[in-house]
Amino acid sequence: MFSQVEEYLNAHRAEHVETLQEFLRIPSVSADSQKQPEMLKAAGLVHQMLERAGMNAKIHETAGHPIVTGEWREAGAEAPTVLIYGHYDVQPPDPLDLWTTPPFDPQIRDGKIYARGATDDKGQAITHILAVEAWMKTVGKLPVNVIFVIEGEEEVGSNNLDLFLEAKKEEYACDVAVVSDTSMYAPDLPAITYGLRGILACEVKVTGPNRDLHSGVFGGAVTNPINALTQMLSKVQDENGRILIPGFYDDVIELSDEERKQFSDLPFELGDFKKDLNIERVHGEEGYSTTERRWARPTFDINGIYGGYQGEGPKTIVPSYAVAKITCRLVPDQNAKQLTAALKSMLESVCPPGIRMEFKDFHGCEGLVFNTSGDHFQAASRAIAxxxxxxPVFIREGGSIPVVASFEEIFGVETLLLGWGLNSDNLHSPNEHFHLANFHRGTLASAKLWEELGR
Structure with missing residues (x-):
């Protein structure tokens, strides 16, 4: 039966690229309130694609952007049920002047399709829809029961997704989840991601005088909020990359010798890494390799800092306030809520006199690691091969995908993180792209996965 599916996929490659282009033309930027009509348009197209694939599709309104679902449950009670997740929203395309071609006018150059969302996550998400469609158009049925959940708020924190999933806890009970929002390890080296870092995200604002002041008249007489904020933040991490938040490392699960060897055996050239980033040296926590630091060690990062005058030329002021955006990447078994509270407490303790501090907790999730020897991971490995x-090689990912923690907490299932893109595909950057060869191979791997899981 699968030979029919594979033949169908090969025969419809051009049509699938056209479907992807249609999807990519929609500027579904969830962070931009002006794009609400485009968000609805993208959700509608996902609904159409799911219906065309033979699913019972629905659009569910939320307090934010809609969630689109598709279901097919006729494989029988003995067959496994697979929950497939993706997102139709994309990052803002700025800065626009760095794009070679417009971000929402998908163009194909050198075997790659260029557009915002090409690989994160529109291109990867629809591989699973197209794979299901291939089975339904040829065999007329699937070896597994499937549930699609495609949301529109991944890039802004998925505020309504957990509420939706909790409400569907019984209805969407499943055996395994599938997410394609990660990457291959390298060109022509596919990967299955078995571990993710968690995250905490917050903002700290410090305020001094009630207005910007003349630095000649008032400088030296009041605390400068930018000076204060930078001094406060400098106390969070030492020069060797060690994070000094009290209790930060208490629950960290250390890497085993086996995992460290597994990481070191992967092809990685430090010189190429530095050249690609145009840096002279790497930096991070002492005693760990670059790969270990990126995948399996916690971090503290100031993502943005602002206050005072930002225009051209000088302006001699003592600013009224300063703000820093902060994230920490977390590893198993660190607790995001506890560490957010610990960070807030530490910053309050070092906030100097004359300064008022405000703290915003945006979101957080825990890191996860799965056992790769289980049946689901081995089925995915055979499909990708x-x-x-x-x-495929088994890797960890330094980023965070909060829905994976939600699947474990709500449904008690592990997630197969199957990435068809590459880290060099400019995710979140200008000239985002997706290799069409990987788009087609990912669709084939998805189709084969349904057979392997249904054995």
Missing amino acids: HAFGKE
């Missing part, structure tokens, strides 16, 4: 002609 069939499509890519090469056994």
Whole structure:
């Protein structure tokens, strides 16, 4: 039966690229309130694609952007049920002047399709829809029961997704989840991601005088909020990359010798890494390799800092306030809520006199690691090997995908993180792109996965 599915996918490659282009033309930027009509348009197109694939599709209104679902449950009670997640929203395309072609006018150059959302996550998400469609158009049924959940708020924190999933806890009970929002390890080296870092995200604002002041008249007589904020933040991490938040490392699960060897055996050239980033040296926590720091060690990062005068030329002021955006990447078994509270407490303790501090807790989730020897991971490995002609490697990912923690907490299932893109595809950056060869191979791997999971 699968030979029919594979033949169908090969015969409809051009049509699938056209479907992807149609999807990419929609500027579904969830962070931009002016794009609400485009968000609805994108949700409508996802609904159409799911219906065309033979799913019972619905659009669910939320307090934010809609969630689109598709279901097919006729494989029988003995067959596993797979919950497939993706998102139709994309990052803002700025800065626009760095794009070679407009971000929402998808263009194909050198075997790659260029557009915002090409790989994160529109291109990867629809591989699973197209794979289901191939089964339904040829065999007329699937080896597994499937539930699609495609949301429109991943890039702004998925505020309504957990509420939706909790409400569907019984209805959407499943055996395994599938997410394609990660990357291959390297060109022509497919990967299955078995571990993710968690995250805490927050903002700290410090305020001094009630207005910007003349630095000649008032300088030296009042505390400068930008000076204060930078001094406060400098106390959070030492020069060797060690984070000094009390209790920060108490619950960290250390890497095993086996995992450290597994990481070191992966092809990685430090010189190429530095050259790609145009840096002279790497930096991070002492005693760990670059790969270990990126995948399996916690971090503290100031993502943005502002206050005072930002225009051209000088302006001699003592600013009224300063703000810093902060994230920490977390690893198992660190607790995001506890560490957010600990960070707030530490910053309050070092806030100097004459300064008022405000703290905003945006969101957080825990890190996860799955056992790769289980049946689901081995089924995914066989499917990817069939499509890519090469056994996948098992890797961790330094980023965070909060829905994976939600799937474990709400449904008690593990997630197969199957990435068809590359880290070099300019995710969140100008000239985002997706290799069409990986788009097609990812669709084939998805189709094969349904057969492997249904054995």
